[in-house]
Amino acid sequence: MPEQLQTNKGPEAYYKLASVWLLRGKADLAVEAYRNALDVDPFFVPACLELSALLIERSEFEEALSLCLRAIDGNPNNRLLLDRIKTIREKKASGVEKRQKSLSGIIGPRRIKNDERQAILVYSDCSGKDGAEQCSHIIMLDLEEAGYRVVCAQPFAEHSLVAERMRLGIEHYWLGEENLYAATDIKGLSLEDCQDLFSVVKPDLVFFSDGSPFSSLHAKKKAIEMGIPFVILTHCVNKQWRVERAPLMGDLRLVFENAEELVSVSNKNLIDLRANFSLPVNKGRVIYNGRPDKFFQKRDLSTRLRIRKELEISKNAVVCTTIGRMEVMKGYQYLLSAIEILKNTTIWPELQFVWIGNGTLENRFRSMAAEMGVDDSIHFLGSRNDIEDVLDASDLFVLPSQYEGMPLSVIEAMAKRLPVIASNVSGIPEALGSTGFLIPDPRANPTLASEQISSVIETWGPRIRNGEKMGQNAYERACKLFKSKKMLQSYRELVSLKLTKKLPQTYEIPTLASVQTEDFGSVGEGV
Known part of the structure; x- marks a missing residue:
C-alpha cells in the first residue's frame, strides 16, 4: 500500500503517497507528504506545483512563493514554475487589497440610507458560482424583487453572480474563508466581528445558506445571543462529518434548537440531519432545488x-x-x-x-x-x-x-x-x-x-x-419537481412566515410528510 512506502526512495515516493491522500480527500496529509518530498529534493517540480496549488487554495501565498522561488533555482527555465510564481504574486497582491477593505466598504451601488424595508441577511460560507451558490443567488434576487432589503455576507468573490447582485443594489460584506472540508477548522468571522456585522446590517432575519451542517457556527451563536431570528438552508450532509467534527456537536445542537427553521434540499439529507446531527424532530422541512x-x-x-x-x-x-x-x-x-x-x-x-x-x-x-x-x-x-x-x-x-x-x-x-x-x-x-x-x-x-x-x-x-x-x-x-419558480415560491413563503409568524393561505410550505417521497428509484434502474 502507498502508506507503507519507504522514505529512502526519494521524493517520488512521497509524491505518490500525497496523490493517494488527495484521492481519499485527506488534503492535510497530502500537504505533509508534498513537504516531505521537497525536504528530500527542494527542486522536485511536480511536488512543488501540487503543493503550491494547495497552498494557494488556502491563501497561504508566502509559503507557496517561497517553495517556488527555491525550486526555480534548480530549474531556471521551467515555464510551469515561472507561471506559478507570477500567479502567486498576483493573488497575493489581490489578497492584500481585499484585506484592506472594511466590512462595510463593499456595497451595492444603490444602497439606500434609512431603508425601511425588512432586511434579510443571506449569510453563506460558499463563495463560488456553482451548485449551492446558484441557489442562493436566485433566492436573493427573488427576495429583493419581493420587496425586502437583501444583504449578502460571504467570502470574497469576483464573478458574474456577485456582479449581477451588485448591479441590483444588493449590499455585500466579505467574510473570512471557513475551509468547510478541513475537519474542525471552522473560521469565518470571530464572534466580535459577527456582532459588528449584525449591528451594521440590523437584519430582521438571517438566512444561512450553508455548505455543511457545521457552517458559520460563530455567526449563528452570535445571532442567538443578540436575539436575531434565523433560518438555515443546509445544502450538503455527510455522516462522516459528525465523527470528524465531534467537538462541535454541542454548538450544533444549540444552533439547531434555536433556529426558526432548517431547510434540507432532500428527504435523505433531512433524515441524516435528524439521525446523526441532533436536529430536533420538530424542525426541518424539504424544499427541492430548482433550475431556471x-x-x-x-x-x-x-x-x-x-x-x-x-x-x-x-x-x-x-x-x-x-x-x-x-x-x-x-x-x-x-x-x-x-x-x-x-x-x-x-x-x-x-x-x-x-x-x-x-x-x-x-x-x-x-x-x-x-x-x-x-x-x-x-x-x-x-x-x-x-x-x-x-x-x-x-x-x-x-x-x-x-x-x-x-x-x-x-x-x-x-x-x-x-x-x-x-x-x-x-x-x-x-x-x-x-x-x-x-x-x-x-x-x-x-x-x-x-x-x-x-x-x-x-x-x-x-x-x-x-x-x-x-x-x-x-x-x-x-x-414536475425542479423548476426554480416552485423553489422560489417556497422560500418566499417561508421568509414571510418567519417574519410575520403567519403563514399566507395561498401556498402550503412542503414538509417531510407532504413532499413527494415515492418513486425514488433503486440501484440499477434504467431510463
Missing part, C-alpha cells in the same frame, strides 16, 4: 454543432458529460477507472468525455488521463457560464459522487432530456426516481461502481448513436 427555464428548453441542434466544433468533437460521437468540482467527493477517480474498462470495448472509438469544473485535483486527474493514454478523449473545460449549451452538445450525463445534497447538475441534465448515470447517495435517488441508472455508493465498492458505469455507457451508447430518445421521462420529472 433556460435548462428546460429542447436541445438546440445549431448549439450542439457549435459546441462540438469548438471542442473538436465529431457530430457522431457519443458525448458523456460530468459537471462538478475536481475534488474527491465528486468521483472523477471512478470515472477514470470506468474509462480504463471502456478502452477495451467496441464503442470506445465513438466515446468522448466532457468534464466541467475546477478544483485541487484537476492537475492530478489530467496527469492520470495522460498516463492512461486517454487524454485525447477527455475534455477538461474548467468553469463554464454556458452549461445549458454544453448539455445541448451532450448525449448522456454521469455523476459518480460520494455524497451530495440535491445536485443541480443532475437536475439540469434531466431538464435537458439527457439519460443520467449517478450514485445512489444523498438526494440523487430522489432527483432521478426511476428515470436514470443508479450505481451503488462508490465508497462501499469502487470497483463495482466503475464496472457499472462502463457497462451502462457501453449499453446506452449504441442506442443513443441510433437516435433513440432516452431522456423524456427524466424531463417530465424535472418539470
